[in-house]
Amino acid sequence: MKKFLALSVLAALSHSAWADVNYSLTVTQPEHHLGNVSVEFPQTAQAHLDVKLPAWRTGRYEILNLANGVRFFEAKDENGKALKWKKVDASTWRVHLNEPTEVNIDYQVYANELGKRARHIDDSHAFIDASGFFMFSESFRQEPVTVKLDVPAAWRSVSGMDNAGSKHSFKAADYDVLVDSPIETGVNELRKFAVDGRDYELVIWGEGNYDVEQMLTDLKKLVATGNIIWDAYPYQRYVFMVHATSGAGGATEHLNSTIIQRPRDRFGSRKDYLAFISTAAHEFIHTWNVKAYRPEGLVPYDYTHINYDKLLWIAEGSTSYFEDHLMVRSGIATTDEFLDVLTKTVNRHLSSPGREVQSATATSFDKWINQGGDHARNYSTNIYSEGALISMALDIDLLEKSQGKQSYRDVHRALYNQYKMPHGFTATDVKTILKQLTGRDYGKWWANNVDAPADIDFEALFKKVGLVLTRPQDAKAVASVDAMAKNTGELLVLTHVRRDGAAWQAGLTTDDKIVAINKKHVGKDLELSLETFKAGDKVIIDFIRRDALQSTTLTLAQSFDKDKKLVADKNATAEQMALFKAWMGVEHPNLAKK
Structure with a gap:
């Protein structure tokens, strides 16, 4: 090129x-x-x-x-x-x-x-x-x-x-x-503001249940956080574009601007608003990570062909990881809200069999053709969540081994300083930076966690920063078919069948329409229909496939009515709580609540 x-x-x-x-x-x-x-x-x-x-x-x-x-x-x-x-x-x-x-x-x-x-x-x-x-x-x-x-x-x-x-x-x-x-x-609302000598604009198209003043308050906090990771800002002026839509959603980073789309009624609740402002944080981080420095395969952009690279997990996943840091360090999100978001990411990872199959390197290279859906969940990972978790594992490893003096932020600061556009960086460059920072060779770590499917020991990892991933005490064991279904009005249609799970072993697959369990009609909720059963029970599943009624015998698996939750370890040591602060920039929950 x-x-x-x-x-x-x-x-x-x-x-x-x-x-x-x-x-x-x-x-x-x-x-x-x-x-x-x-x-x-x-x-x-x-x-x-x-x-x-x-x-x-x-x-x-x-x-x-x-x-x-x-x-x-x-x-x-x-x-x-x-x-x-x-x-x-x-x-x-x-x-x-x-x-x-x-x-x-x-x-x-x-x-x-x-x-x-x-x-x-x-x-x-x-x-x-x-x-x-x-x-x-x-x-x-x-x-x-x-x-x-x-x-x-x-x-x-x-x-x-x-x-x-x-x-x-x-x-x-x-x-x-x-x-x-x-x-x-077009017809839009425009607000301008300045922070630390840089100019900003917020332009909103479409009516919705957003609060412009709240947006401005938090965007001002957000844009002041760049120096948490990097030494300088790569722009003098930045534009936040927001679309309040009739259904379209998503966001894209640009050189000194971003476009964020959300359904017009998805700004009002605290959950929806946090989703919006965390998206703004994600795209803001991209101003450095991707726009100011990016993997070699994307330099320069080839606009008419696929731009292959094996480091998209850094471009997107590390950005997803850092967005939570900026949200917490700026005071926009609470520590509890951060832990809730991280819990969902970890649980989604653990419930996706694809994590056992595809590495971050492979999912980066295949991003252009990843098809999504049930097959992807069973056999693939994605650059966003997988990259975020690998970034977190590397960050905590760096912090622990340096007693909180070195972090993954230092890696990205070095990438910004050493590989500004129009230069691109490679995996070798990242590993070189890691060795320069720590004096240690991260080749084996990289082989085990990046070039191979990552096998993260979350219990051990979170223990280092005084957290535990535990199931709530009031959680109850329930019977499960290891599948997800949606209600179409009359029948339940399988949307995800976990690889090697109970439904998978029984020969069920996506788009099968579940009619009855043990000859009794299945209602609008699959979980409710299983309430009278327990793990290990064998049941007859009647289902429709290709417009024909079929049956199969299924042995129910065990699940729980509540997922594991990431919470503060009540017995966290002073060292663990200090590492948490070095990690997230705020006090450990045990200290914050005193």
Whole structure:
């Protein structure tokens, strides 16, 4: 890729002069999600110019085939004369040139993919990620760009990019900055604030049960926490974009901004609000981890192909891990709320058989094709939760062996200082940093926990910081089929069948419709239907598969009506409580409650 870019630069040198690439977007029929794009490329003497639309967007490691929304492609020279062109692959248009000329491109974009956070236009706004709208040429990728929007007069346009002379125009140093600086334009609410000499903006599109003042209060706390991990901030201005939607959810990090989407009624409760603000913490951390430094396989971004790397568990999982630290250290979340979140992550890990099969290295490499669903839970892990737990195990190991003087934060501080963009880091680089910090070789630890499925001893790990993972005393043993089901109104449909569990051994699988247990109709809740049974009982399960009634015999397994919970060890030693404080930056719960 680096060689390819170098050739592109040489090709660009044949241009008569360096000049901006100018983009414009006209929102033509917002109710039909349509806009027209024009691109002006500087003069070039090449025999042809390849223009491309990215096949994926940064922050989402999945081929999205974004060119599927392009229609009415046209190419003209600097005098307005039509140029011949042909499409050479799914995302590339080749424009043929007979003589040196500027190249002007026009096309229509259909933008109705809000949840993918790539492009969306309706009668109230447009969310513009350049990946979904603006074509580029490798020959001009490193040249300055401008963007001009033609939108309704009442709309407001906000971006991490600087304005370029008007309220609906922006400029960026090159295409890579453009593609990492989305624009929110429309009817929205905008608040501005400053913290520690840096400027921030909060722009919200859509009505919802959010409390803007609470958001501002906590965002001010959040953005002040960067120095907990890193020595400096990589931006002077940062934009939080929030969408209150009719169902779409998710978030994406960008160079000096983020877009966070939540259903409009999912901000009000404490649980929902914490989910929102912890997402903001996650994306804020990405400003360093991924945007300021990232794994070598993502440097530079190849916008039209898969960007393979085995360290996405650091890019995403370590970010998920640190978000809880910033939430607690800033005072936004309590220690009890942190322990509740960590409990769920650990329990989800322990109940997922895929943890025995796939390593963090493998799940990172396969992120682009991981299919999710029941099979993934049985045979795969994911870069987020698995990466977070491995990060935690490494962090506590570093803290314990250094008596609280060294932590995983030091590793990321070193990555930021030593491997700032445009350099990328490798697994060898991370292990080298670990050895530089500690004097110890982490090769064996890495082989056992990263390159192989991690086998974390949570009891021993949490004991080091004065915590215990225990089942509540009032928990009761219950019978289980080792499967999950959803109520469809009349029948229960299996959605997850645990590998090698009771239902699995009995031959049941996902999408089987459970009709009866021991010839008695199963109600709306599988657990309630098992209340009269105990572990070890053999039962007859009647179920429907391929529209035919079938039966199987199943031996019930043992489960509990309450999961294990992570709580403070009442007998924690002074040393363990001190390590907890070095870990989380706050007093151990035993001391905090005194």
